[in-house]
Amino acid sequence: MMQLQGLYKTFNPGTPIENPALRGVNLDVGAGEFVTVIGSNGSGKSTTLNAISGDLLVDSGQILIDGKDVTRLNAWQRAGMVARVFQDPMAGTCEALSIEENLALAWQRGQRRGLGRAVRADLRALFRERLKDLNLGLEHRLSDRMGLLSGGQRQAVSLLMAALQPSRILLLDEHTAALDPRTADFVLQLTARIVAESKLTTMMVTHSMRQALDVGERTVMLHQGQVVLDVSGEERARMDVPDLLHMFEQVRGEKLADDALLLG
Amino acid sequence: MSMLSFMGALEIGLIFALVALGVWISFRVLDFPDLTADGSFPLGGAVAAVLIVMGYNPWLACVAAMVAGAAAGLLTGWLNVRLGILQLLASILTMIALYSINLRIMGAPNVPLLGEATVFSPFLGDNDSYWMQPLVLLVIILLVKLVLDWFFASQMGLALRATGANPRMARSQGIPTGRVVMGGMALSNALIALGGALYVQTQGGADVSMGLGTIVIGLAAVIIGETLMPSRSLFVITLATVVGAVLYRLFIALALEADFIGLKAQDLNLITAVLVAIALVLPRFKARWRKKPAKAAGPVAGGRS
Numbered sequence: 352m353m354q355l356q357g358l359y360k361t362f363n364p365g366t367p368i369e370n371p372a373l374r375g376v377n378l379d380v381g382a383g384e385f386v387t388v389i390g391s392n393g394s395g396k397s398t399t400l401n402a403i404s405g406d407l408l409v410d411s412g413q414i415l416i417d418g419k420d421v422t423r424l425n426a427w428q429r430a431g432m433v434a435r436v437f438q439d440p441m442a443g444t445c446e447a448l449s450i451e452e453n454l455a456l457a458w459q460r461g462q463r464r465g466l467g468r469a470v471r472a473d474l475r476a477l478f479r480e481r482l483k484d485l486n487l488g489l490e491h492r493l494s495d496r497m498g499l500l501s502g503g504q505r506q507a508v509s510l511l512m513a514a515l516q517p518s519r520i521l522l523l524d525e526h527t528a529a530l531d532p533r534t535a536d537f538v539l540q541l542t543a544r545i546v547a548e549s550k551l552t553t554m555m556v557t558h559s560m561r562q563a564l565d566v567g568e569r570t571v572m573l574h575q576g577q578v579v580l581d582v583s584g585e586e587r588a589r590m591d592v593p594d595l596l597h598m599f600e601q602v603r604g605e606k607l608a609d610d611a612l613l614l615g
Numbered sequence: 616m617s618m619l620s621f622m623g624a625l626e627i628g629l630i631f632a633l634v635a636l637g638v639w640i641s642f643r644v645l646d647f648p649d650l651t652a653d654g655s656f657p658l659g660g661a662v663a664a665v666l667i668v669m670g671y672n673p674w675l676a677c678v679a680a681m682v683a684g685a686a687a688g689l690l691t692g693w694l695n696v697r698l699g700i701l702q703l704l705a706s707i708l709t710m711i712a713l714y715s716i717n718l719r720i721m722g723a724p725n726v727p728l729l730g731e732a733t734v735f736s737p738f739l740g741d742n743d744s745y746w747m748q749p750l751v752l753l754v755i756i757l758l759v760k761l762v763l764d765w766f767f768a769s770q771m772g773l774a775l776r777a778t779g780a781n782p783r784m785a786r787s788q789g790i791p792t793g794r795v796v797m798g799g800m801a802l803s804n805a806l807i808a809l810g811g812a813l814y815v816q817t818q819g820g821a822d823v824s825m826g827l828g829t830i831v832i833g834l835a836a837v838i839i840g841e842t843l844m845p846s847r848s849l850f851v852i853t854l855a856t857v858v859g860a861v862l863y864r865l866f867i868a869l870a871l872e873a874d875f876i877g878l879k880a881q882d883l884n885l886i887t888a889v890l891v892a893i894a895l896v897l898p899r900f901k902a903r904w905r906k907k908p909a910k911a912a913g914p915v916a917g918g919r920s
Binding site for chain 1: 766768769770771772773774776777780781783784785786787788789790791792847
């Protein structure tokens with residue numbers, strides 16, 4: 352389904368602030384698989400997601416989606432295959448546009464845009480139906496500006512937008528991190544539901560080990576730009592957060608000192 | 616104000632409504648501070664004047680002017696998108712280059728159009744030009760406004776608005792933002808050049824220096840429109856822009872006509888700058904006035920600031 356082969360990416364090469372973010376990331380994700388990605392700050396998890404979405408191009412290595420080499424395609428060219436929800440609720444939607452206009456943009460993700468009306472009556476009915484599923488009362492606020500919604504509501508709409516058109520891969524970049532615990536929980540449950548309904552191949556970056564083990568069916572840990580841990584199935588089902596920490600120490604042969612990873 | 620000078624102000628105001636709509640697209644929709652207007656307005660005038668003098672149909676001359684303006688906008692967009700030159704600087708480069716190009720096109724610092732057939736000629740009788748010209752312009756401008764309203768409600772138009780509002784999100788929805796910016800800049804400057812083409816046909820000729828301050832007037836019109844008719848509806852926003860352009864010219868005409876102030880025609884640019892400065896600052900003061908009573912309402916209302 353998706354293969355990442357030997358991805359390398361260095362920021363600011365040849366300068367004092369040179370930062371090798373990816374140092375040979377290899378990952379093979381099967382169709383319909385839900386992978387959670389963890390790692391400390393600077394481990395390369397966001398860079399990996401940006402590399403998959405095309406927001407940045409890797410220095411070397413190959414990215415295959417459905418056997419198609421997309422390594423050199425940029426973000427808008429990959430949009431038909433890759434849907435994305437950002438960490439910042441402001442980033443994934445247009446606050447100046449209405450809810451229905453945002454959904455209309457997502458409805459045409461990866462397609463040619465012509466001179467036909469963007470928000471038609473049939474689409475409006477469809478949007479209303481989908482929004483109703485969220486149970487947030489947004490189905491009555493189609494023409495409201497996106498900027499009027501709360502962070503949680505915006506992330507919920509972002510998820511809806513990501514699932515509006517079939518895509519090969521859904522990328523979730525700490526999309527609950529900016530929300531309060533209750534809203535985060537709601538968005539997470541919604542994520543699980545939408546992913547299951549649409550049978551999406553999903554990669555979710557999270558800062559919480561708890562979340563990483565609870566959601567999805569496979570967990571990958573990145574460290575210093577490489578995949579250092581990859582657990583799934585029985586082995587993963589039996590794991591708890593301390594086990595994950597222990598394994599991490601074993602793999603790296605060093606004591607984990609980053610508090611950020613222990614949180615959650 | 617006499618009827619004649621009122622109609623004159625209305626006429627120029629309507630022409631500058633096209634400029635204002637173009638400026639609105641670059642500054643407001645695309646969030647692209649674009650000074651190309653000072654070059655694309657006389658470019659449109661130069662192309663139209665030269666073609667009309669050569670005997671071409673004046674409508675065809677207008678279309679040619681729009682194409683030329685679109686090319687100018689495309690150049691600015693390209694300098695920014697593909698070569699990574701800062702938006703403002705890219706547009707200044709195009710503007711400066713256009714000064715030479717306009718002189719080349721005209722072959723002289725000015726091209727008179729006295730006695731030539733213009734787009735207004737078929738509508739003009741012997742003595743009614745003072746109200747017929749503004750009427751023809753009004754029809755043209757309203758048509759342009761409605762076409763823009765329709766365009767911005769289309770899939771392409773929505774993509775353009777998303778590109779200006781949140782380019783990263785637009786890209787993740789598969790919108791080629793670079794191309795969209797170039798296309799939007801072409802559209803913006805095509806409208807401004809059309810304004811230039813109509814301007815020379817009402818003023819009896821093209822002049823190389825006629826573009827001076829175009830961008831400031833366009834921006835003034837946009838801001839006046841926004842201040843007087845704040846709205847989120849596209850239909851109202853484009854209408855407000857047109858109204859702002861007309862009102863602006865009427866203000867100027869009034870300021871120049873009021874003898875007791877002692878202003879003369881040569882003070883035009885100074886008045887423009889002052890008016891734009893006031894229009895730019897006004898919304899901020901308005902917000903401050905609004906905040907004050909909220910603070911007075913008590914600690915609950917004031918808690919967030």
